Amino acid sequence: MRKWDVIVVGAGHAGIEASWFASKLGVSVLVLTLSLDSIGKLSCNPAVGGVSKGTLVKEVDALGGLIAKIADKCAVGYRRLNKSKGKAVWATRAQVDRFLYPKIARSFLESQRNIKILEAKVDKILVNNRKIKGVVTNFSEAFYGNTVIICAGTFLNSKLHIGLSSFSGGRLGELSSDELFKEIKKLGFEVKHFKTGTCARLDKRTIDFSKMMEQAPHYDVEPFSFDNESTPKNQLSCFITYTNEKTHKVILKNLDRSPLYTGKIKAKGVRYCPSLEDKIVKFPQKDKHQIFIEPEGWESLEVYPNGISTSLPFDVQIDFIHTIPGLEKAEILRPGYGIEHGLISPTQLYATLESKLIRGLFFAGQVNGTTGYEEAAAQGAIAGINAALRVKKEKPFILRREQAMVGVLIDDLTTKGVDEPYRMFTSRAEFRLTLREGNADIRLTPLAYQLGIVDKAVYAKVKEKSEKIEKYIKKLKSIKVVFDKQKKFSLFEILKRPNIEFSHLKSYLDDRVPQGVLGREVEINVKYEGFIKRELAQIKNLTNIDKIKVPPSLDFSKVPSLSREVVEKLNLFKPSTLGEALKISGITPAAIVNIYNYLSSKRKRRKRRIYES
Template sequence: MNYDVIVVGGGHAGCEAALASARSGLKTALFTIYLDTIAMMSCNPSIGGPGKSHIVAEIDMLGGEIGKHTDKYNLQLKHLNTSKGPAARITRGQADKYWYRVKMKEIIENTPNLDSIQGTIEDIIIEDGQIKGVISGLGIEYKATSVILATGTFLKGRIVIGDVKYPAGRIGEMSAEKLSDALTKNGIVLDRYQTATPPRVDMRTVDFSKMKELHGEDHPKYFSLFTKKEKNNNAPTWLTYTTPETVKVAQDLLQYSPIVSGIIETHGPRHCPSLDRKVLNFPEKTNHQIFLELESKETNELYVNGLTTAMPPFAQEKMMRTIAGLEDAKIMRYGYAVEYDYAPSYQLYPSLESKKIKNLYFAGQINGTSGYEEAAAQGFLAGVNASRKVLGKDPVVVDRTEGYLGVLVDDIIHKKTPEPYRVLPSRAEYRLTLRFDNAFMRLLDKAKEIGIVSEDKIKFLEEAKEIVEYEVERINQISISMKQANEVLASVDAKDRFGKGVKLSELLKQKEVTYDSLGLIIDIKELPTFVKNQIETIIKYNVFIEREKTQIEKFRRLESMKIPEGFKFETIPGLSNIARDGLEQIKPLSIGEATRISGVTGNDIAVLITNLENMK
């Protein structure tokens, strides 16, 4: 059987990759070990949060599925950090784990050009350093021009609960045992990571009277600009806390923790540590937050967020009995850890194509990342670029100045992390430029280049962007009298007053003044909320945005200083050994890229620039 693009894995990376490829018009096959777990949310069914919101909005802007899908099939959404500046504002949602999975499978099955096939891929077909297809566990050869590996936690996956350890990609599903060996045989370096998940309890056995009930919003800020709903779902979540007794029980039972016993030797994500890890690292803290979150409206299972552990069942039971409201809770699924193979991302180009095997792409947790959003982002980009490779087009690369997508890919290729990588706002240098609310302004040209977003949506966004730019320019040019300015300030109950006439933009910079407030003294247009928000933000934060623009120009100058492909860094005198090793391993194609490699100093960059200029 012949395909243009084959995707191995049906998780969030695999779904986005397969959809992007098929929507690009290419004959695509999605392989997964079990078709009924396509788009399964193995851990917390949450989407969004710091950094992750930005990624979801960016994927949506470029034509991906995760944003609008979460908007449709969620239990609650909430816009957070509204009292903070625009760079900090985000949306977080609880997806409906059942409906998200079922409806994503439906989309996959009904997308033209896309076949979904149940089967385990055990080998890859390589000819002259280029991938030509894959071989399934049944011995069937499937040929393809490009292949994307999005295998999640399934490569030699090992489930750990207490002192029990057995092969599985996640609990209840078998692992992929042979593909790792095929990759290693063909020069791909693999390592091991670990992640874990908490127990699930029967909500009918929980005493919610001892917990604080929390709700989302009826009219939240959605992930997709195109989502239209009269009212969103608003199921509750509940907040409780661990107690000194919880910590004491955990300390008494730490000897049974696979982290302590050594059964787990690999690193897990530091940003969502297990309870036993928290007790080890912060023994003095006793009131850790525990959120109980519905998994779906179709089940009684509650996700016990904050109680991640792979301790044995009796230890999980004992710890749970010490938490307010969970004293009599019945565990439906025990928490567990999973160890798995991944391929460190220094082996990839920014397009996510392998540097060692042409036309082979890697996406998701196989790249050493953690999170549905990070996986979906890589899957989408890999799907786009694998398709473009087939079509003979240059890859689409989002850089650090254009999106959190760029920060994610750039970081995993160039920076060494001791645990699975997670996107965070602190990782982005240009946070005010890369806001959650302005993805349509930043990535419109990329969306047009990719060509998946429909023409009518592109036209709508082009018009919105033009209106924003026109109104910002108009407001910056109009001068108003002191009387007009103070009239507006009085109408919004502002304390301050102007002592002279000002530019209209200076009035809008006042905290209490909005775009609509200006209608008192000038003609303004009836505009969508997301457009008005852009006008206000660009004007109110102009000084800081312009400062970032200067930094971005410097970044782009370094990016434009190209390093020839195949450049021999070992021949450059004056480089530190650490820098030389990093440069040889990653083989950067620009000075800008070289600056972001772990261990490369400013002095190393100066030496490199001097040598490149001498060569010219």
């Protein structure tokens, strides 16, 4: 009887990284998944990255993972988001070829000799004395393992909704894992259901793009992976159109056929990716909603109309789509649908993503209540590494909140749990300026090298980058010039000024200013030096948060920079101390810092008034 070191159930974005990282640590890995053809299938939009999600992608890459490499190999267009904001928060997003992605993902896994992949449905979990023993498939074959990682995504006890019709399925056309869900419940795990949804896919040949605005790709964006140098030459554009009053009328008229508004769908949905019907009902003052027509691949005739996710009946989908400029004759190739799926409460996991209930049983990805490929990949990396380390009886690998966005994600999940689908946001991190895309390799590759999951050449390249940045900063401090016809300043002081960019200093540096990410990192380190230091200091000041009182009359909507979600929750729960506020699910340490600053400034203002009167 063969015994595997790590058994990974599911080969979505979490399963891919979990098996890859475990195999990199030299242990034997068995991947069991429902279909070999849908390894890393992009269930929803054909895009990877975005604000803070791009940082997760780069962090997984810096650790030696796959999501960045796969995305780069099949990217059809890159864009830089947050361009109007400071360079520290620039973010990368790429449209990818949805048909190539699974092929590339599979070939990466197949390149590892110690990974075996098998098409099988896991129905049972074998446990003895609260210790994992293995799994049993739907064809009654038992596979034994020292550790098991469940990465079953949206497939646990899942139900799809199109209008008032509903049927079992993990994705349209795929099975739901009902037996596995029952097993998880039977083992004593607390479970719940969330809801998500997707839009109809349209036939490109039936769209009039001349009525839409073209959104061209950005050619100056670096690829996702730190290993790659360039992006494709001729990239594909997206196109922008809008809904209008007619669209909204069609939808409002048919709400009695919506599973969301008739109470058929009971589970909580993704707050930040609402369905079109949700947007129209919740924001009646808005007379239009933006839609991005995204390419699904280099040669695909399908396009993805991002922004019109729906679970309305098929005929209503046709009707409302035909009211949209450019889509008057659009034909649907796949209907949009809603999905309710099971998950476990992630507070039942350690920061390694091993469960507290069963030794050796790990959970990663959407099964932990997250949404998104990037969030799943990040968890897969941590679960894969730690399952292998458990087998090797080595110290666990945990990333702290100040080290990585991955650390923020896992800390939030395991300490606060989820009461709605969890998506990564920059605002969830208290060290926003430190946890950037551009320094993910400097922050994490040395740790991965110590673990033995990236090789010496990769580590040497990162070390060189880091040394170059330091050298440039030293140089900027050492060169003093007369600037603005005033007195002498160092180039470092000059670069700190708001409108000065590194490239403006070219003439003082023998015309040699590093380009791309290197130049940007030097600039960020100089410009944000003070802010970064303040970030660290603020958090250290908050050790006594249980004693810091929050006045009952405080209207949280007055506190600057709090998201609508945070304000709603705080106004509802009315915490009496900052410590109590932090315990509320969804309340980020960054939000606590904002409230603390607001209360302090109010207190100071009050003191000043008393003093002045």
